[in-house]
Amino acid sequence: MSKNMSAKGGSASGGKNKVRAIFIGTPDFATPSLKVMIDDKQFDIVAVVTQPDKKVGRKQIITPPPIKALAEKNVIPVLQPEKISDIEFEILNLKPDLIIVIAYAQVVPENILNIPKYGVINIHGSLLPKYRGASCIQAAILNGDKKTGITIMKMDKGLDTGSILAQSEIDILKTDTAGSLYKKLSELGAEFLASTLKKYINGKIKPDPQDDSLANYVGLLKKQDGKIDWNKTAVEIERFICAMYPWPGAFASLNIKNKKLNIKILAAESESLSINKYKIGELFLDNNKLAVQCGKDSLVIKKLQLEGKKEIDSEEFLRGYKNFVGKILD
Numbered sequence: 001m002s003k004n005m006s007a008k009g010g011s012a013s014g015g016k017n018k019v020r021a022i023f024i025g026t027p028d029f030a031t032p033s034l035k036v037m038i039d040d041k042q043f044d045i046v047a048v049v050t051q052p053d054k055k056v057g058r059k060q061i062i063t064p065p066p067i068k069a070l071a072e073k074n075v076i077p078v079l080q081p082e083k084i085s086d087i088e089f090e091i092l093n094l095k096p097d098l099i100i101v102i103a104y105a106q107v108v109p110e111n112i113l114n115i116p117k118y119g120v121i122n123i124h125g126s127l128l129p130k131y132r133g134a135s136c137i138q139a140a141i142l143n144g145d146k147k148t149g150i151t152i153m154k155m156d157k158g159l160d161t162g163s164i165l166a167q168s169e170i171d172i173l174k175t176d177t178a179g180s181l182y183k184k185l186s187e188l189g190a191e192f193l194a195s196t197l198k199k200y201i202n203g204k205i206k207p208d209p210q211d212d213s214l215a216n217y218v219g220l221l222k223k224q225d226g227k228i229d230w231n232k233t234a235v236e237i238e239r240f241i242c243a244m245y246p247w248p249g250a251f252a253s254l255n256i257k258n259k260k261l262n263i264k265i266l267a268a269e270s271e272s273l274s275i276n277k278y279k280i281g282e283l284f285l286d287n288n289k290l291a292v293q294c295g296k297d298s299l300v301i302k303k304l305q306l307e308g309k310k311e312i313d314s315e316e317f318l319r320g321y322k323n324f325v326g327k328i329l330d
Helices: 028-039 066-073 084-094 136-142 178-201 234-243 314-324
Strands: 002-004 019-025 043-049 054-056 061-063 098-102 120-124 147-154 163-171 250-256 259-268 283-286 289-293 298-306 311-313
Touching (some): 019 066, 028 043, 028 098, 028 178, 043 084, 098 178, 120 178, 163 178, 234 250, 234 259, 298 314
Antiparallel strands (some): 283 289, 289 298, 298 311
16 A cells, blocks of 8 residues: 655656666665666666675675665666765766665765755655664564555655655564565565656655654664563564564573573564463473463474574474473573
8 A cells, every 4th residue: 555645646747858866775675676766767877876895794705785786787887985975076966856865874964965956865664754763674573563664755864854755555464574574665665666756756746744743763773682581471572583583683592501502583483372380581392392481471482593503493403402491591
């Protein structure tokens, strides 16, 4: 379901002159939208701005951002400043009519926001003003929301505070993780980006200011944010596991022979058990399934990963580590 904010009606007509646009983004979340903009004949992507290449993985291989690879494949110039403010002059010289920003991870300064005549447009992975900030996808799962979506807005100098051009929503399934929602929202944003931009440029959408009284902020997740609090209910912990997958990953620790061993819990049953007879955090068997006692009710673990080992399902885990049953997860 999608809606345009303050739409005046009518369809956007293609102009004779292409709209000069700069696309700013970094991860694969932004690639479907860039592809749509490249393929649309009404827009001319004159440059792509992305983060510098970074070392990735255990071997620290220098790897370009996904957006850079797509831009180079389409022979589009790429700028990779450490700080976007360093290329204000280059952006000015490109004479963009429009700038599109998706998942760039840098604040765009006001001087750059004021360069294009149609402003700077952003795609955000929540139904603003709800969940302004970086971990908007995880927040929707953590809070048990039934729906989430994409917001296309005209950026201002605040953090996700700009006026809304359009929104589109999707259901959050019980099986959704941050990873699966990330993919769905990435594709959803691409689906209606070009049509929304055309309506906006042709004056058929009037930006609609956000109601700041309804806003809340969600910060950038850190690795330690994945630690599970077993005092919470089984329902809350199940949502937490989904929200933390694939990164930073929900984890707990076991003390084995005076040594702390970290365990990532990657997936749990979608229905909690009405079992409350064990110590909080205790691993036990229920019908030969590995379960853990939570602050209220218990949770069946489906998939996990011991520190330094590969991902395994709970059945395989029990074959190799049955002596862990009865231990307390911290």
